Each structure stands twice: as structure tokens, then as C-alpha cells.
Amino acid sequence: MAYIDRDELQDYPFEGEFYRSVSNPSSLLNPQTEEIIAKVVCDIQEDANFRATATAKAVYAVYVPFDSDTDVVPVQRGNMFRGYQYGLLVAGKVIGVFPSQLGTFENYTERGDDVVPHRCRGYLARVEATDV
């Protein structure tokens, strides 16, 4: 491309959901059920990957928009996440949640404007996915 397209990157092009497993001892058929914590729009990037003899792990950074004026971060470490990147499933356990005063857009494009101090505009959830 021979010109600069500052809008080429979308802030949150993907959809996903955070959920947790809930024990249901009264049900023999479904002793574990899922409780949806939050359905979100997000961006997903690979953060790191590890390979061992029989295991491949990847950690994904999931960026989620958020407004601290109206809500609290609903996700906790230990929750689960699943989302799709153009049909590719990214699923795993949340191993960390990091609120940020910056939205993710500014980070991607290295723009420094539109920063509102003392206000959370997004959070990063690190999701560990393991394939054996």
C-alpha cells in the first residue's frame, strides 16, 4: 500500500466470552455447568508460546474495552475465555487481568492523544491455552 491508512487497524475486531465452571452436585448428568461472566468485543494477540516434549502452550493477550465510570472489571484470574479470530478458536484459562488507563487503540497506533487520566478505559486478560 502506497499510502498511510491510519484506520487500517480495528480496535476490537473479535468477539469472545469469559466464563467460569460452576459445580452442580445435585445433577448427575451435568455436575459442571458454565456461567457466562461477560460477552465482550476484544482484540486477541499471541503474547508468548512455549514448547516442551509433549506440550505446546501459548499465552494470548486479550484486550477488552471498558469504562471504569460505569462498571467494574468482571473478570478474575482463574476464569476461562474463548473467542474466535476469523474462525480460529482461542480458548484457555485467564492467568492475569490488568486494567489500564489507556484504551488499546493508542497503544497500537502509537498515538498519544485522547488519554483520560485516572480512568480505566480497557483491560488486558492473559489467557493460557494448552495443547497436548
Add this chain to the structure above:
Amino acid sequence: MAVIEFDILQYMSGLTGFTFDKAVLTRIALKRGVANVTEYEELTEKQEDLITADLLLTAYLSPTTWASFNQSHGSYKKGVGSQTMYNKEEILEWLRGIYEKYEDPMLDKVPDNSAKVFFRNDI
């Protein structure tokens, strides 16, 4: 032989040696009425000349050195380096010539830095 597909913004970006924002190209394409042009043959020489002048005027009115632009997503990165214009006055004269040739209204908005001699008859 590969077929070359015509894209007006891509074509406009090749009219000068500068790398412009898409927003600049879009603005000029709309202003010059070529935004919907899909074939090279639809473009007149006058339109092409005036678009070139508009692009160079944008460059002339920009900072002498344009900041680089970089963006990344995950491990994928791309960028455009900084650009510096050394011969602003020559470019101004050149684009004025285009506007004059076609008697384009933009001529009234172009700075005139040419040297002029005035004779005062009151002294």
C-alpha cells in the same frame, strides 16, 4: 502477464514521490470529482494535473519534515519512514503553474512568494 487493476487512491498516491495519508487522497479525490473513477481512461489530463497540484500543495503546507508512521499488531509491524521536503519554493512555483494553466480557483489560495518590485510614486 498480470492484469493491473486500477484504484484511484493508489493511482493518486503514485503522482508524487510523497506518501500521503489516505484521508488526504480521499479528500482530493472527492474535491476533484474522481472518487468514483474506476478506469484510467476516465481520468482527464486536466484532472490528473490538478490532483497533482493539490497533492503538492498539501505537501507544501505540511511541516518540512513529516513524522514517520508505524503500526504493529502482534508480531506484525509496518511503517513509513519520515519524509523531508527540501525544495519547497520550487514545488510552489510548479503547482502555481498548474493552477494558472487551468485558471483553477485554487490559485487564489496559494501563497505567492515570488519576488515583486514595486515603484512608489509618492516620494
